Amino acid sequence: MDSLSDVLSLLELRSYVSGGFDAGGAWAVRFGSHEGIKFHAVLRGQCWVSVEGEPEPVQISEGECFLLARGKPFRIASDMAVEAVDARTLLPQVQDGRIVTYNGGGEFLSIGGYFTLADDQADLLLKMLPPIMHVRDEPGLSTLRWCIERMRQELREPQPGGDIVARQLATMVLVLVLRVRLSARNSDDVGWLFALADKRMRAVINAMHEAPDAKWTLQKLAGQAAMSRTTFALRFRELVGLSPMDYLTRWRMTLAADRLRHSRDSVAEIGRAVGYESEKSFSTAFKRVMNCPPRQYGRGQRTAGHSEPT
Incomplete structure (x- = not known):
């Protein structure tokens, strides 16, 4: 399994498609704070998105989507000057395969959903992402558009097993958006996620994840990247923000914390693993890494502010 898949599995990622929004005329809807990651894909028309604390609204056009990863309140609107209604007031209007029709519909159509993550490990991914990710319509995103269109069909024309199909499609959307984020990383983006855009660093991180119990040394890790030890160490720290051995230790402790919560293995067995x-x-x-002893963590008395891989 590759590193991104490893992390998403560890985070117990769950995908949900909450429904569609079909609007006409001038409109605006406000949403409260939320857990995990929300996404919206625009199938028809365009809208503005304003996230609390962000300086400027973002315009989203047909064929584009956006993800919100920091849980901040936000609003979407045809015009930012329109007074917004609370999204919760629209829920009783859900009809036609879970699609809300507002102001007669017909001019704007979007699909929304969200992703939940294990609370105590969520920052592994969330702190890698900006408050809003805008994914534009580009020729290379045909698979993303196909997933979104299939979700629309599952909402419009419910079939047996449709909820599972929609959830799997939503997961594909998230992974594809994360790939776009990697390909468009800024030079000052630092963290394990951004290091995956570098083939050599990706090979090293994958190797650590595949064999966390291996007797890794800096020399062996440099060999995975086919680089000299000094050059590799500098490059790894530049991209990840940690030394290779520090990243390895934190990944090992993250895995151990997961097993302490979800297995009956002894501390010694988990340590060997x-x-x-x-x-x-x-x-x-x-x-040292998690700020409490493993036996205390395993009994559910762990502290709140422990460290994870950057």
Whole structure:
């Protein structure tokens, strides 16, 4: 499994398609704060999106979509001067395959959904993303457009198993948007996600994720990247924001924390699974990174502000 798939699996990603919005005339809708990631895809017309705390609204046109990753309140509108109605007041109007019709519809159509993540690990992904991601209509995004169109059909023409199909399509949309984000990364973007855009760093991170229990050294990791040890160490830190060995340690502790929550394995067994021969050395590393001993974390008494890979 590749690194991005690893992280999304660890985060217990769940996808949901909440429905469509068909509007006409002048309109504006406000949404409150939210957990996880929200997405909207515009199938017809265009709209403005304003996120609380962001300086300027963003215009989204037909064939484009946007994701919101910081949970901030936002509003979408045909015109930012229009007074917004609360989205919750529109829920009783859901009809025609979970599509809300507002002001007669016919001029604007969008599909919305959201992704939930495991609360205590969500920042692994969320802190890599800006408050709003605008994905424009480009020739290379035909698969994204196909997924969105299929979601529209599942909403318009409900079929047996339609909810599962729509959720899987939504997951594909998220992964495709993350790929777009990688290809368009800025020079000052730092973190494990952005390092995946570099083939050599991706090979190293994949190797760490595939074998967290291996006896990795800086020299062995540099070999995975086919680079000298010094050049590799500098490049890795530049892209990820951590040294290779620090990233490895934090990934191991993230895996260990997940097993402490979800398995009955002993602390010693979990330590061996992530590369530590003794329980003592594992416990020392875990406490340093996660800010509490593994036995305390496993009993559900873990502290709130622990560290994760950058």
